[in-house]
Amino acid sequence: MRVRTWPVVGVVFAVLWVFVRGLPLTPVSVVRGLLAGLLVGLPVAFVFRRLYGKDLDLGRVMGALPYAGLYLGAFTWELLRANVDVAYRVLSPGMPIEPEVILVPLRVESDLAITIIANSITITPGTVTLDYDDETNALYVHGVNGRDPEAIAEPIRTWEDYALELFNEAASPSDPPPDIVVSGGERDSTTDRQDGGDDDD
Secondary structure, eight states: OEEEHHHHHHHHHHHHHHHHHTOOSSHHHHHHHHHHHHHHHHHHHHHTGGGSOSEEEHHHHHHHHHHHHHHHHHHHHHHHHHHHHHHHHHHOTTSOOOOEEEEEEOSOOSHHHHHHHHHHHHHSTTEEEEEEETTTTEEEEEESOTTOHHHHHHHHHHHHHHHHHHTTOSSOTTSOOOOOEEOSHHHHHHHHHHHHHHHHO
16 A cells, blocks of 8 residues: 655654653653644655655555564664673773774665664674775674674674565575675785786786
């Protein structure tokens, strides 16, 4: 079932308004907050209706909601785990820290999916997205603990599996993810050898 997008966006604004206001969870307060949010959200959504698509497939949106919940759950778990890990490293100065930069090729291709994954990486303590390579569709990710690069990539792959379904991407979670590239000495020496081989030719 396809509907106009701007009224749906207006309702989303109204729901967000209730959360932002921090209203008491009583039926009267919630209804009042929703009505106030609709009075503001619907006109704003109408004015800016050219910024998003004209129609929206409600069936597709409802089908994506479980994956949004799974993504949020996986992200929250990783956020808690990373907070504990970084706090432990701060309180244990003798614990070795071996930062590393890895290149994580992605299967998602839409701008929104890439942006959400990149921001999820940066929000998580101990990792930060440094850059996006448009040619290879990959993220440069800095991790505070680079002794196990695969451990850095593992939560990113989990988020990407849910994002593939959430954003109806061409690839599938069953498709094998491309291998990560570690920016350490092995890659540098390999690159040097290749460069040397090209010069000899």
